[in-house]
Every structure is written in structure tokens, then in C-alpha cells.
Amino acid sequence: MGSYKPVAGSVSCTECPANSRTSSEGSKLCECRSGYYRAHTDVNTTACTSPPSAPVSLSWEYESSEGGVSLRWRPPADMGGRSEVWYGVVCRICPSATNMPPSMCSWCGDTVTVSPSQTGLKQTRVTLKNLLTRVTYLIQVQAINEVSALSPFPPQFASINFTTSQSVPSEVPMLHQLNRVHDSITLSWPQPDRPNGDILEYQLRYYDKGSDEDSAISVFSETNTVTVGGLIPGSIYAFQIRARNERGYGPYSHTIYFSTLAMEEQSKQIQNRLPLMIGSVMGGAAFLLVVIAIIIVFVFRSKRRESPYSDRLQRYISNRGGVKYYVDPSTYEDPSEAVKEFAQEIDPAHLKIEEVISAAQFGEVSRGRYRPLGRREVLVAVKTLRWGVTDREKNVFLSEAGVLGQFDHPNVLKLEGVITRTPPERIITEFMENGPLDAFLRENEDQFSVLQLVGMVRGVGAGMRYLSERNFVHRDLAARNVLVNSNLVCKVSDFGLSRLMRGLDHNMPTYTASLGSKIPVRWTAPEAFQHRKFSSASDVWSFGILMWEVMSYGERPYWDMSNQEVMKAVVDQYRLPAPNGCPPALHSLMLQCWQADRQDRPGFDSLLSSLDRLIRHPASLKAEHSRPSQPLLSPTPTDLSTVTTVGDWLTALKMDRYKDAFERAQYLSLERVSMLTMEDVQALGVNLLGHQRKIVNAAKQLRTHLTQGHVEV
The missing domain is CATH 3.30.200.20 (Phosphorylase Kinase; domain 1)
Structure with missing residues (x-):
């Protein structure tokens, strides 16, 4: 006992490696002592190791340039006998009272971003961004190595708490050109994503593109619109803007270029408008003639067929x-x-x-x-x-x-x-440079601010309000049937399933589809796929699904569920959860669109008012709301019951094409695969964003599966 002999023969017995033992004579291998483990990549002749201790010297400091908080720490004092270590950051929001236990704190969710990553960190420094002001945060930094997943206990961590103070506003996300003539340009802009208090004024600076930035002229405004005059006709100007609150000015926005009209171009505009003005007068006269004709029809209706x-x-x-x-x-x-x-x-x-x-x-x-x-x-x-x-x-x-x-x-x-x-x-229709909205979002994943995404949704809502006011039901409203132009303006299109709403059903015009007509189930309200009753309220349901598509950057609604599974889930009151990074206020609006009784759903006019409020007050996009009444669906998990190798795991994900890439990168164990981050997946050569996201999510599921499996053992 205390030694082992892996193979038969005249070789002497060998003393057990560190932190291992044998419980009987004639042992072929040494078992790890309690609290010690061998990773799947370790051979049986190596010492047993343990998870690392907690990181040490965790500290924080406010970074005014980044508009966030920087966290630093040092590696664990006890590495558990191993050389590798990774870190994970856990964020919670706590009540303002001091010495609150972690159980009283709530998760930060996706509102707070951790740069460069929240899990799988090799470095000992991160930056927390998008923090709310005057809020107490509890931050835990965990230390993990190859055997941490084998332990039934959670990773060791260091914790720290701090309360944020009011800071300067964040960057103004964009500038819009409202109008331009030969000597002036009128601009507008939204409020910063994080105003961090009341915005007192904006500073707009501009200069001729051919001049030096040092020659910039500043204009100040208390509103979000300004007209810059005294410009040179036909010239290009560079514009930047920043906001000021009680703490001072925030950073300038990115430089955006706008040009004034050349004198000859303005003259052409005036000439082009002249026929329109004359046409308007002629049109008015023609309209009067039409009205007179209609009156005559009414008067002589009984006298003619x-x-x-x-x-x-x-x-x-x-x-x-x-x-x-x-x-x-x-x-x-x-x-x-x-x-x-x-x-x-x-x-x-x-x-x-x-x-x-x-x-x-x-x-x-x-x-x-x-x-x-x-x-x-x-x-x-x-x-x-x-x-x-x-x-x-x-x-x-x-x-x-x-x-x-x-x-x-x-x-x-x-x-x-x-x-x-x-x-x-x-x-022949107008040309929309960026094509269908769903494909455009998938190609530009994570490239837009929440305010820009809400602006896209608002544009679709404005088009649908216009259509619904005309007793028109679209029946196929989805991101694939919305087109985007070069200015990110979204326009409703594809009216292949559209119909006029007829009849009155509880004061709601309705269209009844024939039994042979096709229905896009994932975007369709329950009364529509059950009883084939379409109305403006069923378009509102579809609008809620479209909002979900936009906030998830073109994710497929209900993921891999079949149409039958979707219909059953919807009838059973299950609803889609908020996409990653989706503000609670916007998901609450989606849930209103998905009310089972169509009479309870808001109209497009009400939805537009809600979206306008969010755009005018971006801080409300981070406000908490009550827990939704409907149960929320989750993506269908991958069946891991028969998965024993990395190849099996990729096959279950239908990602066999990447097996060679995993082997070349030495991802040979499920434990190592379970720690994959987005950066790791990109390094493997997985270029499709949808595949990257699917692999990372599946790795998280695998990590949970492995941990639960070892706890049961």
C-alpha cells in the first residue's frame, strides 16, 4: 500500500504521486485523495491537483477616460499544483445599505459589459462599462483551472463592492441631417445612451474638411437640434458633438461629414419644386371636380345603374x-x-x-x-x-x-x-441598399447601439401605423420583409399575403384567411393560426416578434422548434425571453404585443408613443420592470446524454465541419471545450457569427452538464 505498479513484469513498484494513494496491495494505479483530481488530459502517473485558491489583492479604480471601473488582482497564492489558471467575473447589484449579504443582491444581467471578457480570462485586469450611477455593485472574481469542473464546490473567489457616483454623459451616438441649403445645415441628434443625470447643454463643433481641426468653431444648444449658418456653398464640413451634465462634458462623438448645397444644385431644387407647386394647384382643382362628380352620382343614384x-x-x-x-x-x-x-x-x-x-x-x-x-x-x-x-x-x-x-x-x-x-x-421600386433587415442585422452583429436598434424598430412601427389606419392587414410582418436603405431607414415591404380588413368583430376589422392559404407560424398570433382571423392586432403580435428579431440581431424566433411545437407553446402561454442585451423596458413592450386576447394588445399608435418615450429618455432603457406573468421559453438544449468525446459533441451540434480545427488546436477533452469563449472560437477559424454563438452557448451548457454530473457521482 502507498505504491503502485501499472504493468506486470520485473519492474519495481513505484511510490504514489503527490496527493494520491492506494487502498489495497497490488494496485495498478493510485487514486486521488479527497479534494484532489486529475484532469482528463492528465495521465495516471501524474500528481493529483486541486482547484486554485481565490485571487488576491483585488482592487478597483474609476476610469474617467473609459467611463467605467477598472478591476485589478493578482494570481492565487495556491495554484492547486497546476500551472494554468483562468478567471471569471460575477457582477451583482446590491441595496444601498452597507454589509448586505450577497443573497440580497440581484444579477447585473447583460446591461453591464466586461471588457475584454467575463469568462475564460487569462489576464488579471478587466474594465466594467455601462454602470448605472449612484448604485452599489458587488463584484466577485473567480479562479478556475482544468480540475475546477471536477470539484463539487464552487470556485474560490475574491469579492469587492463599490458605489458609483454620477459621471459625465456618454458619447452622443449619432448625428442626423434634417435639412441643408447653400449656406447652412440643420442637424439633430438623440440623447446619449447614458446621460448620467440631466443634460444641461450640447456643444457642436465643426470645421471645413480641408482645414485643420484646430480651426473648429463651436455652437452651443440646450435642445437636440441646431442650424449652423454662414457656411460656404458646395463645401464638406466635419461635425462632432458632446453633451454636458453637472459633472462636466462627455467625450466627443465620432466625426461625421455633411455638405452644403452648391448654388446651381439649389437652383435646380427650386426649379424642380415649381412643377410640383403647379401640380398641387391643378390637383386641387381636379379633386374638386371629383367631389362634384361623386355628389352627382349620389343625386342620380336611383336614376342610373x-x-x-x-x-x-x-x-x-x-x-x-x-x-x-x-x-x-x-x-x-x-x-x-x-x-x-x-x-x-x-x-x-x-x-x-x-x-x-x-x-x-x-x-x-x-x-x-x-x-x-x-x-x-x-x-x-x-x-x-x-x-x-x-x-x-x-x-x-x-x-x-x-x-x-x-x-x-x-x-x-x-x-x-x-x-x-x-x-x-x-x-419598379426604390432601391434599398442594405437589403432585408434580418440578413443585414446578422451581417452586422453587435455593431449598433441599443438606441439605433430601437430607432429601426420605431421606423417599422411608423409604417405599420400608417397601414393599419387604412384598414390594411399585412399578415407577413417579419424582419425578412423589411428593407433597409443606406441611411438605416427601415421600410415595410413584401405585401404578398396582405389583405383588406373587412367586417366588424367587436369593433375590430378582421380578415378571415382561406383554409388553403399559407401562414408564417413563428410570426403569427394564436387567433390567426387557430381560427385564421387576421387583424391589426395580429400584425401587432408579429411586430413584437420583429422587435425580438431586431434585438437578437436576426436570430430565428423559437430557434429549432418545429411549427407544431411553436403553436403548442404559444397556446400554453409560453413567450420568447429577452434576447441578450435587450433592455427590460423593450422586452416588456414585446410581451404586451403577445397578449393572448387580442383586445389586450396595444395599437400601433400606442406602441409608437412608447418607443418615442424610450428614444427621448434612453436611461429608461435600463429601468427594471416586474417579472413577466407568462413563462418564458429557452432554446432547445443539445442532448448530451450520449456525448463522450469532442467529436460526439460537435456531431450533436451539427458542427462536424469543425472537427479538424478542434483537433489541430488540441481541444481533445470535453472539460477544455466547456471553457471555450468567443475569442477562442474565432481563433479556431469559425467565421460565421451564428456558428460562433451556437458553439459558445453549447460550451456553457456542457460546462453545466459536466459539473452536475460530477456532483451526482
């Missing part, structure tokens, strides 16, 4: 509250009549197609340039109907133009016109 389109025309022109109601092209006996009525015919000679950019249901989509008479050339998207389609497919294709032509709103895709008199038939 009605036109088959008279009810529809009167409903369209009738101004109930000054709103023109949408006319469903499907109500026309010949849908091409709706296209003639609502869409402008374009001369093909004014259209130049440059390149095909994607395929569509009935043909292809191209980028082109359209230059109508008397107007400047504009970029356009051209949908072309393919040869050999049926009359029904042609009518469905053109009906989108009959829908779009009735709308005129900054957040609804603009129809330029159609080509129907010469084949192939084409629909």
Missing part, C-alpha cells in the same frame, strides 16, 4: 377622419385594372438595368437606374416577370404594384411605377 366599381371607388375617396382606405386589388374582376388605377406606367427607355441581384418568386430582381422626365436619376430595384407564367401568376405578380401604388409613407417601400404594355412585365 351603378358601376361595378362605384362602392369601391367611394370607399377609397371617402375621408373618414381624412384617411383614404386601401382598396384590395383582388376585389377587381380584372386585377390589371387596379394596376392601371394605382400605378404609373413607365417608359422602358427611361430605365437602365445594371445587374441581377437576386431571384424572386416569379422571376428575378435587378438593380437599375430610372430617370423620368424633369427629375434626377434614382437607383431602383426592378422585379421582372419571367417568361411562360400563367395568367394567375401574372395577376399575383402585378397585384403587388396595385397594393404599393396606394401608399405614400417614408417607412413603406415606394413604388416608382410598372411596365405592363411591353413584355416582360416589370415592377
